[in-house]
Amino acid sequence: MELLLMALTTGIMVGGIYALVALGWVLIYKCSGVLNLAMGELTLIGAYVSLSFYSMGIPFLLSLLFSLIIGLVLGILTERIFLDRLIGEPVLTVIMVTVGLSFFFKGTVEFIWGVDTRTFDPPVFSMEPMRIGPLIIGKVYLWSFLAALILLVAFVSFFKYTRWGLAMQATADDEMAALSLGVSARFVYAAAWAIAFMAAGVGGTLLGNINGLNISVGYLGLLVLPAVVLGGLNSVPGAIVGGVIIGVLENLSGAYLDKYFPGGIKEIAPFVFMTVFLLFKPYGLWGWERIERV
């Protein structure tokens, strides 16, 4: 019972971070229709940038802010240099450009920062676990979850209440109508990429705080794909729910299935689940069903 509760709470908390990254993914897809396979590398970049600032002695929150700013600039640059030219190209082309970008980013990150595991030193969150009733939770998880929650609320209210957010929603809904109402679609695309970069950066920083930072954090960033498939590709609430479900699923399978399949079942379980899920519900929980005609 305790194992179940532990796995559930840890899962939900890690899932909060996945939800944050998945939100960035869904945003890009909704606004510009780009299926982004470079999300893992975006988390890596953000995480390494904030780590570098942090190890220079800059306070954590400030270095996170700096990484947000750099993420913003990089996001706009990426969109302008690579993806702006690809609007209206076939899906495979766009996907492969994001794959190319992911290699480019990954190679660059590995070249600059190396492949050894780095940690935030001194630790940002104290190692002392917290006790809530029978539960023992690492402070890192708790704080990460809280941070993810705050940012999720911030992002969602940005979309609901600000002018730019509304413009982005409008473009996602109907690009032609939005254009005719004076919304600049190019601005929206750039903004989507910038926000995705920032969300992924925060997610990566939090993930790096949990287990130290190396290339495999990029793999964790790849877990957004099962998350968004679960929620439906173009649904913001779906992304959040999907992220949490994937986090829980990962930890549950780590807790219960590891006995039967020793080794990496924890990393594989989301993908197995996704494959099976796709067979039954290809459009996810809240995604739009596409009707195809000849």
Add this chain to the structure above:
Amino acid sequence: MSTTWLPCGDYHQSYREDHAWFQTRFIKGKMILLGLVLFIFIPLMGETYSLSVCNQIGYTVLGALGVQLLIGFCGQVTLGHAAFIAVGAYTSTLLILEFPWPQFILDIGLAYPISIFIAAVTAGLWSVLFGLPSARVKGFYLILTTMAAQFITVEFIITQYVSQIGGRGQAFSLPPGTIKIGPWVIDSDLKVYYMMIVLTSLCIIGLANLLRSRAGRAWVAIRDNDISAEVMGINVIKYKLLAFFVAGFIGGVAGAFWISNLAAISPEHFQWFWSLWLVGVILIGGVGSIHGAVFGSIFMVVVMELLQLAVIPLADEYPKLLMDFLFVKEAAFGLAICVFMIFEPYGLAYRWWQVKNYFNLWPFSYR
């Protein structure tokens, strides 16, 4: 793009001519010349280094052919092809190492050829297993399931379980002399080259023949529009699975061939990177043509070798560049894909076609 341009006023007069392998004498001569170069000239002239580059190219071609069939001819985007290559490589290795071969088979050197065939069939069936979702999903969702195939096969099953067989730890190494075809022990680059060129030619000819059969036309129909294909009476699922089988089969051949060139087989050789690399190869070479896969392989392997050569003189000043060359290579590959997709979306095969056309009509073009 595969149509041959005949000289003005020259028409086919029978279906036989229309379907002929070599449509004109010139093409026949050209192909014979190519065969001579590949089978006699390169092995005679090549040194160890250039032969090993050729072997890499051959391996990439074999891997990319399957991806080309799935993406270019059947429209089923796959990002997990390295998994099937890995299945081929591991099946063949395990058969050689663990299977109790009768002595006479070992004596006449049939163990490795038989293991190649079994490995290819196993990889094909494994590929069909992960092609099953294509019955339900397509496009981006299919990409995700093939990605899952990669992670499940290589990162989980092979790393955690298959590698444990025989208690050798993470890597299998084949003792010298076990890779033997007939009387020849495959131990030098030259012998690997001959094996590579035979296997590659067989696979290319086989695939090209399949593509001009009913199956090939069905694949192209599915690629162009799967709903209309179904309306026309093509059993879409059957042909999709057949495509997965053939692609996996060729991938298995590639894997089983490559173990002859590897000192030790470990899961690191079949990472997700390699799957994406193969897709990049066909995108750069040109989607939807067999020579696209070949051009892409030659281009990528040669460019990466040149990049390495270019980095060596810089190494004195920036030793990090050479030490971390793998990462430079990764970044360069990523950038190459982006640049090709943006500026040359039809790939090298399209340029080749343009050049050929230009000379077909030279010096008096119709325009």
